[in-house]
Amino acid sequence: MSVNQDSTETTAQAQVKPSDQAQPAKHFPIRGVRIAIRVLVLVLFLVDCIRLLILYLWAQNMVSINFGRPQLTAGLSPLAGLCDLWTWIRTGRMDPILPASMTIVILGLVMSLIFKRSFCSWMCPIGTIFDGLGHIGHHIFRGIHVSARAQKILHAPKTILGIAVLGIVMIVIPSSVIISAWSTPFWAVSDMSVLRLFVRPGVPIIVVGACVLGASLLLGRNYWCVGLCPLGGIYGLVSKASPTVVVRNPEKCINCGACSKACINRIAVDTSTKPIRTVDCTGCLDCMAACPKEDALELRAFGHTLPLIAAPLIVVAVWVGIWAISLAIGAWYGTPTTALIEVGLTMIG
Numbered sequence: 001m002s003v004n005q006d007s008t009e010t011t012a013q014a015q016v017k018p019s020d021q022a023q024p025a026k027h028f029p030i031r032g033v034r035i036a037i038r039v040l041v042l043v044l045f046l047v048d049c050i051r052l053l054i055l056y057l058w059a060q061n062m063v064s065i066n067f068g069r070p071q072l073t074a075g076l077s078p079l080a081g082l083c084d085l086w087t088w089i090r091t092g093r094m095d096p097i098l099p100a101s102m103t104i105v106i107l108g109l110v111m112s113l114i115f116k117r118s119f120c121s122w123m124c125p126i127g128t129i130f131d132g133l134g135h136i137g138h139h140i141f142r143g144i145h146v147s148a149r150a151q152k153i154l155h156a157p158k159t160i161l162g163i164a165v166l167g168i169v170m171i172v173i174p175s176s177v178i179i180s181a182w183s184t185p186f187w188a189v190s191d192m193s194v195l196r197l198f199v200r201p202g203v204p205i206i207v208v209g210a211c212v213l214g215a216s217l218l219l220g221r222n223y224w225c226v227g228l229c230p231l232g233g234i235y236g237l238v239s240k241a242s243p244t245v246v247v248r249n250p251e252k253c254i255n256c257g258a259c260s261k262a263c264i265n266r267i268a269v270d271t272s273t274k275p276i277r278t279v280d281c282t283g284c285l286d287c288m289a290a291c292p293k294e295d296a297l298e299l300r301a302f303g304h305t306l307p308l309i310a311a312p313l314i315v316v317a318v319w320v321g322i323w324a325i326s327l328a329i330g331a332w333y334g335t336p337t338t339a340l341i342e343v344g345l346t347m348i349g
C-alpha cells in the first residue's frame, strides 16, 4: 500500500489528541544493533569476495598466493543453493562442491519462517547495499510519490519471479541433472562466474544494474529487495507463516505517522489494524525504533509481546545454529579440486 507521506502526516497530526503525550523512546537500540550485525556480515562477505577474487587470479597465474576457497561467497549462487536443497530433500544426496550455497538458502528460509524476512534486512549483503542506496535516494529525492496501485504493481515482480524460480527448480530440472552438474567444472566456479559479472559486467548486466540503481535512488527505497529479488519473493511467501510480527496498538497510537515514514518498504504501519504480515515486511523494526509512544507498536509472537532484544537474539541464534549444524553434517566446506577450478575458469574466461 502506498503511503503519501505529506497527506498521512497532515491527517495524522490533526488526529493527535491533546491528552496524548509522546513519551521518550524506551527503546533498546534496535536500529543500531541491526546495522552493526549487517555491517559485520557485509564485511565478512566482502573479505570472502576478495579471497575469491585472489583465488580466481591465482588460478589464472596472475598472482602467486591464494588464501583458500571462501564459503560465504557461495551465497552468490542462490539458484544453485535452491537446486541443491531440493535435490537433498528428494534424494538425500548433498552437493560435495558448493554445499554452503544450500546452507545459506536454508538460513534465509528458516529466518523467514521464524521472524519475517529478517534475512533480507539483517544479513543479506546485497540488501545492505541496496538499502544504503534507497536511503541516499530518499535524502536526495525525498522518494517520489507512488500511488497504492502503482506500488502494488512495482512490488509484484519479486513474488512472480520467486514462484517462477521455485517452479523451475522443483518441477523443470530433474535431480539427476543437478547431481551430474556437481562434477562439472562450471559448477565448481559458479560463485566465481557470478563475481566475475560484477567485476567485468557485460552490457546486459550494466543496463539492468543501472535500472535497479536508478529505481532505488528515485523511489527512495530498496527497490531490489522489495520489488525484484526472486529469493526475497520466496522468503516473503515463507514469511507469511511467521509467528513473529509487528502489531500496532490503536489505543496507544498517537497517529504521528513516524513508523510509516521510517519504513523503507513504505508499509502503512500507522493505519494498520492487523498484524503486519505483508510479504514486503522485512522485519527490520525501523518502525518500532521510530515510534515515540510507549507500546504503540509491539513485536509479538504467538500472542505474546517480545522484548526488542529478542530480535537480534533470534537472528544470531539461527545464524550460529545453522552454521554449526552445517559444519557438523558437512554442508559448509566443499571440495572442488584445483584442476576442476582451473578448467572451469578457462570455460568462463
Ligand code: SF4
Binding pocket: 246, 262, 263, 264, 265, 266, 267, 269, 276, 280, 281, 282, 283, 284, 285, 286, 287, 288
Ligand atoms: S513494517 Fe516495520 S518491520 Fe516491517 S519492513 Fe516496515 S519498518 Fe521494517
Ligand code: SF4
Binding pocket: 248, 249, 252, 253, 254, 255, 256, 257, 258, 259, 260, 269, 270, 290, 291, 292, 293, 296, 297
Ligand atoms: S504506531 Fe507509533 S510511530 Fe506509528 S503512528 Fe502510532 S505512535 Fe506514531
